[in-house]
Amino acid sequence: MNVHPTLKSTLKALLYLSPALMIIGVFNIYPIIKSFAMSFYSDYDYFNDVVYERGLDNFIYIMKDADFWLAMKNTFIFVIGVVPLSIIISLGIALLLNTNIYLRGFFRTIFFIPFVTSVVAVSIVWRWVFHTDYGLLNYFLGFFGVDPISWLTDPAWAMPSLIILSVWKGLGYNIIIFLAGLQNINKQYYLAAKVDGATAFYRFIHITIPLLSPTTFFISIVSIINSFKVFDEVFALFDRRPGPVNSALTVVYYIFDKFYVEWEFGIASAAAYVLFIVIFLFTLIQLYIGKRNVHY
Amino acid sequence: MQVKLIDVTMKFNDVVAVYNLNITIESGKLVSLLGPSGCGKSTTLFLLAGLYKPNNGSIIFGDKKVNEIEPENREIGMVFQNYALYPHMSVLKNIMFPLNMQKVPKKEAEKRAKEMADLVRIGHLLARKPGQLSGGQQQRVAIARALVKQPKLLLLDEPLSNLDARLRLEMREEIRRIQQEVGITTIFVTHDQEEAMSISDQVLLLNDGQIQQYNHPQYLYNHPINIFVAKFMGNPPINILETMVDKEAKKLILTSNEQQMMIPNKLNIQTIQDEKIYLGIRPEELFITSLDEGALQGKITYVETIGRDTLIRAAIGDEPLRVIIPPDTKIKIGDLVGFGMKEDRIHIFDSTGRNISQQLT
Numbered sequence: 001m002n003v004h005p006t007l008k009s010t011l012k013a014l015l016y017l018s019p020a021l022m023i024i025g026v027f028n029i030y031p032i033i034k035s036f037a038m039s040f041y042s043d044y045d046y047f048n049d050v051v052y053e054r055g056l057d058n059f060i061y062i063m064k065d066a067d068f069w070l071a072m073k074n075t076f077i078f079v080i081g082v083v084p085l086s087i088i089i090s091l092g093i094a095l096l097l098n099t100n101i102y103l104r105g106f107f108r109t110i111f112f113i114p115f116v117t118s119v120v121a122v123s124i125v126w127r128w129v130f131h132t133d134y135g136l137l138n139y140f141l142g143f144f145g146v147d148p149i150s151w152l153t154d155p156a157w158a159m160p161s162l163i164i165l166s167v168w169k170g171l172g173y174n175i176i177i178f179l180a181g182l183q184n185i186n187k188q189y190y191l192a193a194k195v196d197g198a199t200a201f202y203r204f205i206h207i208t209i210p211l212l213s214p215t216t217f218f219i220s221i222v223s224i225i226n227s228f229k230v231f232d233e234v235f236a237l238f239d240r241r242p243g244p245v246n247s248a249l250t251v252v253y254y255i256f257d258k259f260y261v262e263w264e265f266g267i268a269s270a271a272a273y274v275l276f277i278v279i280f281l282f283t284l285i286q287l288y289i290g291k292r293n294v295h296y
Numbered sequence: 297m298q299v300k301l302i303d304v305t306m307k308f309n310d311v312v313a314v315y316n317l318n319i320t321i322e323s324g325k326l327v328s329l330l331g332p333s334g335c336g337k338s339t340t341l342f343l344l345a346g347l348y349k350p351n352n353g354s355i356i357f358g359d360k361k362v363n364e365i366e367p368e369n370r371e372i373g374m375v376f377q378n379y380a381l382y383p384h385m386s387v388l389k390n391i392m393f394p395l396n397m398q399k400v401p402k403k404e405a406e407k408r409a410k411e412m413a414d415l416v417r418i419g420h421l422l423a424r425k426p427g428q429l430s431g432g433q434q435q436r437v438a439i440a441r442a443l444v445k446q447p448k449l450l451l452l453d454e455p456l457s458n459l460d461a462r463l464r465l466e467m468r469e470e471i472r473r474i475q476q477e478v479g480i481t482t483i484f485v486t487h488d489q490e491e492a493m494s495i496s497d498q499v500l501l502l503n504d505g506q507i508q509q510y511n512h513p514q515y516l517y518n519h520p521i522n523i524f525v526a527k528f529m530g531n532p533p534i535n536i537l538e539t540m541v542d543k544e545a546k547k548l549i550l551t552s553n554e555q556q557m558m559i560p561n562k563l564n565i566q567t568i569q570d571e572k573i574y575l576g577i578r579p580e581e582l583f584i585t586s587l588d589e590g591a592l593q594g595k596i597t598y599v600e601t602i603g604r605d606t607l608i609r610a611a612i613g614d615e616p617l618r619v620i621i622p623p624d625t626k627i628k629i630g631d632l633v634g635f636g637m638k639e640d641r642i643h644i645f646d647s648t649g650r651n652i653s654q655q656l657t
């Protein structure tokens with residue numbers, strides 16, 4: 001059907017869309033606009049909602065704030081640590097699950113569980129896993145003669161712990177998406193490649209990798225955006241602290257801290273917008289790279 | 297390289313796709329695998345390629361049993377029924393792929409790939425992706441990719457099915473030429489009997505996963521082992537007439553309308569065991585004569601001139617009969633005529649469909 005829109009049909013459509021639009025408007029669009037406005041409030045009376053002065057003061061403040069830069073640095077380290085590891089490990093597991101193994105469905109469920117479990121519950125378990133004296137991880141490392149590591153209390157190990165937790169947490173979702181991508185590759189190409197003399201390794205390099213690239217691309221965009229927004233894991237794993245001596249302070253934690261703890265709404269909003277721009281730039285770069293390297 | 301299949305059987309769960317195949321394909325020959333859809337042609341090729349492992353039997357290349365050898369080490373080239381070109385690689389990369397896998401230096405690989413592309417006339421399409429090609433062009437890329445590494449055995453699964461009639465003719469001559477030039481043992485799957493007749497040294501006719509007959513194409517045409525082969529070879533197809541044998545009256549009686557038929561002279565009716573036999577006679581071996589001279593009488597229902605032949609259909613009672621006659625014959629629809637047959641060209645099949653002409657004369 002290709003009917004021209006009329007006033008009546010448009011109104012009717014709007015009527016159907018309005019419940020969703022209202023919710024999105026109140027909880028997403030309004031805050032986005034409001035926080036953009038708030039990032040320019042230099043002098044603000046929260047109790048009476050009076051703005052005395054507008055300007056770039058908030059942005060200048062965070063540019064000069066060592067904590068903000070630490071948060072930026074930590075967040076970048078986190079993204080660089082989590083995204084590639086998560087993609088490689090989940091691709092590896094997806095490849096194994098895609099072969100003919102017993103209990104395939106069972107394993108798929110197992111790997112998907114972390115994704116549907118609450119971060120807080122998961123983090124409590126991991127706090128035990130990471131425990132210096134009674135932790136499972138140190139217990140295992142002990143077999144290889146590694147001295148106990150203070151995963152959660154040593155500033156040098158806080159970030160690796162956070163990365164390990166997040167990689168593990170993201171596996172389920174990535175594996176499911178990778179599995180779907182793998183199943184979408186026509187088996188014929190593998191047969192043809194076999195006949196053409198390609199061993200399993202070359203079939204992986206020349207068939208799987210390129211034909212899976214749209215999936216990999218999608219996963220990398222989603223995981224980079226998600227990793228830049230990391231907060232819950234920090235909050236839960238380090239017991240509401242940003243890690244020992246701010247070693248796991250991330251940008252969203254910084255925003256949270258400024259907003260809810262220090263009540264610096266302007267600064268929090270400004271930091272949120274800086275993060276938004278960083279994510280936006282990264283996504284643009286990825287789209288650009290993707291256009292040239294992804295085979296559809 | 298000589299290829300031998302011994303007692304090869306392939307089952308998919310409860311479907312028997314290939315049953316007890318025993319053939320020898322001589323080195324350098326082109327063999328057509330012919331048969332109706334679903335008879336196991338592709339399966340046989342996949343077995344030879346090593347993409348399927350037989351449930352039973354041995355596959356022998358030269359003097360080596362290759363059952364356990366993986367496809368990547370069998371030195372074969374294959375054109376798949378649906379081409380299976382790599383969608384993310386250009387035409388050139390597709391053709392070069394087997395050479396890259398053999399670690400042929402890049403320069404040489406490119407040169408050989410380009411030569412092969414020119415041979416199949418896609419030299420101007422090298423930069424395109426398979427998705428940007430027509431079916432026929434894709435098919436030729438697939439042929440080039442299969443041939444470029446000069447395999448010991450070339451497997452072609454209906455490689456010409458998507459080409460137009462003229463290109464099809466050209467390509468099959470091309471394949472034949474390349475095949476003879478390189479002297480490569482080739483197995484060519486088709487369900488077009490004319491294609492099989494025209495290019496092969498031997499035809500292997502399959503039905504329901506079983507060999508019907510394996511011989512020179514002309515031999516299959518002239519000496520079909522059973523009704524299936526007789527019907528499959530030749531276009532328009534052979535006429536099969538079901539008749540009852542009346543030994544006392546020394547007559548054959550058409551089952552469908554009880555019309556009596558003169559017995560071919562060569563036939564010794566007393567040696568026939570069955571009450572019912574089938575007469576097979578090709579359309580070009582029938583001719584029109586006067587009513588009383590004909591072995592059969594019938595009414596003409598259809599006349600069609602295709603190129604140099606005139607094909608007529610006649611009704612012998614209800615039984616249809618196809619006849620090819622010289623185009624200058626004066627007949628029209630509705631004429632009642634007699635049909636004579638070249639008696640030494642009649643095939644006689646027993647009630648199970650087996651050709652018993654030899655035993656009877």
Ligand SMILES: Nc1ncnc2c1ncn2[C@@H]1O[C@H](COP(=O)(O)OP(=O)(O)OP(=O)(O)O)[C@@H](O)[C@H]1O
Pocket residue numbers: 308311312313331332333334335336337338339340377487
């Ligand atoms: N992977 C499979 N699983 C189950 N049955 C199969 C499989 N491949 C083929 N078959 C069955 O085996 C039989 C032979 O199939 P095959 O593909 O060899 O036929 P074919 O002669 O190539 O037919 P066509 O001319 O249509 O290509 C068919 O009955 C088919 O349904």
Ligand SMILES: [Mg+2]
Pocket residue numbers: 337338339377453
């Ligand atoms: Mg087939």
